[in-house]
Amino acid sequence: MIEVDKLLLQDTHVHSTFSDGAGTLAENVAEAERIGLQSLTCVDHVRRDTAWLPSYAAAVGEMRGATAVELQCAVEAKLLDTSGALDLPADLTGVDLIYAADHQVPMPGGPRSPTEIRTSIESGELDPLVVMCSLVTSTAMALRRRQQVVIAHLFSVLPKLGMSEDDVPAQLIQALAAATAAHGAWIEVNELCCCPAARTLRPFAACGVPILVGTDSHQAQTIGRYDYCEAVLHELAAVPLAPV
Ligand SMILES: [Zn+2]
Numbered sequence: 001m002i003e004v005d006k007l008l009l010q011d012t013h014v015h016s017t018f019s020d021g022a023g024t025l026a027e028n029v030a031e032a033e034r035i036g037l038q039s040l041t042c043v044d045h046v047r048r049d050t051a052w053l054p055s056y057a058a059a060v061g062e063m064r065g066a067t068a069v070e071l072q073c074a075v076e077a078k079l080l081d082t083s084g085a086l087d088l089p090a091d092l093t094g095v096d097l098i099y100a101a102d103h104q105v106p107m108p109g110g111p112r113s114p115t116e117i118r119t120s121i122e123s124g125e126l127d128p129l130v131v132m133c134s135l136v137t138s139t140a141m142a143l144r145r146r147q148q149v150v151i152a153h154l155f156s157v158l159p160k161l162g163m164s165e166d167d168v169p170a171q172l173i174q175a176l177a178a179a180t181a182a183h184g185a186w187i188e189v190n191e192l193c194c195c196p197a198a199r200t201l202r203p204f205a206a207c208g209v210p211i212l213v214g215t216d217s218h219q220a221q222t223i224g225r226y227d228y229c230e231a232v233l234h235e236l237a238a239v240p241l242a243p244v
């Protein structure tokens with residue numbers, strides 16, 4: 001069952017000055033307190049060579065002692081290829097969650113830029129279905145890790161390729177939802193990217209995958225403010241889930 005009001009009291013995707021956010025951890029937490037959120041997930045962008053992870057994890061740890069808001073420490077990393085590799089540092093000590101994100105197009109040979117892939121699709125050189133299969137395979141393979149994985153803004157790259165998540169075959173989404181459930185991973189609805197849609201989320205919900213809501217805020221003022229996510233959750237809650 002989707003408990004809309006309860007879910008909207010969390011913000012599971014907020015960036016800080018550790019990566020490209022404008023708010024410090026303290027400012028983000030203060031805003032979460034001010035608007036009455038129950039939980040906040042600090043998420044910052046990392047790459048393989050990110051060196052600030054220990055100080056970031058320590059800073060989130062320190063904030064935990066100073067607030068009633070439940071805090072999680074997460075990193076967001078791009079999907080690299082269809083093996084499920086992520087652009088992540090090797091040592092993830094202190095990190096609670098890994099957000100696997102489609103910032104580029106993960107192809108068998110490595111990440112490709114959306115512009116490049118769009119050109120190849122438009123010239124007929126690349127079949128859009130191959131691209132969708134690569135993205136879904138990459139995401140499914142990225143779930144095979146020790147740490148808790150969250151699928152970040154699933155299919156957010158598709159509009160940049162001239163496609164929509166409505167174009168993704170239902171069987172592909174169903175397979176990803178089953179893999180997500182099997183690996184105990186989670187999926188988020190992302191306010192900034194306005195995705196995934198209810199059609200994409202429904203098989204995940206039916207498989208029992210926890211659905212999170214996050215604003216993907218890059219400044220404190222937007223934390224916990226939902227329009228898209230709220231509408232999608234209501235859409236999901238309105239229709240009984242079909243048994244899998
Ligand atoms: Zn992202």
Ligand SMILES: [Zn+2]
Nearest residue numbers: 013043076216
């Ligand atoms: Zn983000």
